[in-house]
Amino acid sequence: MSDLKTDICVIGAGAAGLSVAAGAVQMGARVVLIEAGEMGGDCLNTGCVPSKALLAAGHKAHHTAQAAFGVAGHDPAPDFAAAKDHLRAVFDRIAPIDSQERFEGLGVTVIRARARFVAPDMLEAGGQRITARRFVIATGSQPFVPDIPGLSTVAYHTNETIFDLRDRPEHLIIIGGGPIGLEMAQAHRRLGSAVTVIEGARALGRDDPEAVALVLAQLRAEGITIIEDAAVTSVAGQDGAMTVQTAAGASITGTHLLVAVGRRPVFDDLGLDQAAVAHSPKGISVDAGLRTSNPRIYAIGDVTGGAQFTHVAGYQAGLILRPMLFGLRARARTDHIPRATYTDPELAQVGLTEAEARKAHGARLSVVRADFAHNDRAIATGQAHGFAKVMVVRGRPVGATIIGPQAGELIQIWALAMASRLKMSAIAGMIAPYPTLGEINKRVAGAYFAPRLFESRWVKRVVRIVQRLR
Template structure:
């Protein structure tokens, strides 16, 4: 058995693990990285990257429908579903070298292509190697959760890990789950020519602002997607190409089935008991600094049991690097973490929703709404469906919700404001090029200050005084 001693051992080569490994080795630490499956993890191979590529192909197909208001008639779209999936593969292939074994070995990381399991609080075995490390970072991520629906094990079905392998377009795709993955795949497949039914046991977009998510739901329904809420799946039956999902709202029939009901953390291979690490079904138990009960071991990203987003894993990487390499206090926060669903229109959130802010702040809360149809750029480009809603307490934003074209980009300014505890006056002070969608953010600041300026008796009195006495 070969033994390796190192400063930092990273278990998992997804977004968070790769960020830790690259950052630590370039700052002079000895780093060993374990990855038993694919470098780049879920995001590169099964999640963020392929889903956005497929949505982009679907958007091109959808655009062939034309726009009568702009004087553009419908074109003749020829959709090759298999070719669209090949495009997805090509996108993954272009990004993969950045996450490859060769790149990280070039940086000086010792990469072991095997899974790791703890054999003691300081040792991890990977194949015929035992790695001893001063600090260990668990970044094993999560996998699709497959619910125990009666009949499911007897039928072919897909998850986000397998749907991108499909090369023949589904005639009718049944999707169980109305979260971001389910809704993005619903719109992508509908625009690529499939009939689509989304079956959700509660409400779709359950974590988002219901006022804004309703706008997305209506748009998807207008495109022909059947969305059934409060329909708990009770069983599935049939055969390949002829599948029935029985729910509390009746039966639904299709040719293919995609499960998008959530994620489960990847802890089963780790033998965490040997390391004295506490965990449960939601993830590994960590403190504010992302440390486990075993003070040598950290957990980051999905496996740490919090928000399951690629950018959160990257953020966590920065937190633990600060602690491990420099011995500085570092805590992971959540209030400034945004998320986005990349449907058309996009749906994004950072900080508190309106309901959460009202529950916390009550009468101290101001909610500022601005519709996209007041934006000159939105009008000029025909993208007026949308709204931004910002929750403000004593002049500082505590949350923002956006639905509309480019919402994933627009949310960035509010994420920065929350991360830096900025006042909304900082947004008002921006000067932006005209016309841009970004002006919508500045309009929010204007909408917040307008009644305070134009309806204030004191301001009117002060202006009158200045005009009377100052030459």
């Protein structure tokens, strides 16, 4: 076994690890990157990229079938295998950015093997003992599979296998009504499958109930069966014919089963005890600077058990480069992190929901909103459904919810406002091109000031005085 010394050793070549490796090596650090699986991690291979590509195929099929604006719709006859070819084409275009060849070209030493700590300052991988000034654990997460009687005896799918299907499921049963479950439900329904979603609590339970209701109404209108407050008690059957039982006595039979009830951090066999790194089943413990109990080791991304988003992984990667490369202090924030569910309509959130804001701020809170029904671009394009809602305390947004067309794009201005601690006046003063969906953000900001301008006796008194004097 040979010895290798480096400045930074990164474990995991997903979004978090790749961002650290690329940033550090281009700023002059020696970097070793270790990955036992596929380069690019979950997001590229089995998560964000294939799911959004499949949603795009379903979106195309759905809107081809709709009659609108004097144009007749027609049966698109979705070709499920061709849709999967689209996923492969998207992957082939993006994969080179995350490839081993690219990172070796940047100067990173890439080792394709499993890593295991053997001491607080050393790990082994690929027949080498690696010591580093700093280690970064970025091993991500994997689907959580609940202990449901009978589940281990049937051929169920998770996000790691569902995209490999070439034949369209006749009836897809999905256990889990979170973002992954509902996105896959709509994509498969629009591509011709019957779909039933079973959720043990409330679908999209983290999000604003008013916004969630619009999502669920659309999915149900498209023929998706969504069963809430239904704990699954058992699964039985075989590939092509399986049955899911719920605590309420319901029996749902379908051809395929997707389990989408969450994810768990991956750090099995990493030797964390030998590295003196504190952890629990929920994830690796880190401080505000994302440093573990071993000051030589950082942990970022899904493995910490926090928000499981690619953009969070990228944010945390950039954050820890400051102390590792420049000795500067860094402290992670979570209040400005946006999230989006890419159903149609899209649902996006940053900061606190209305319920969370009312609990945190009480009478100090103002809630303002604008509806897409009054947005000229949304009206012109037949998308005038949904709203933008912003929670405001002392003139600054503390949260924003958008449900409607391109919500994931529109939420970004509120993420900027919260990251930069801007006031509502900054958004109200923005000039948006007309007609655009983005005008809804300016309108909702204006709604915050409208009562102060149009309902104030003092404003009206000043105006009358000025008019007499001029």
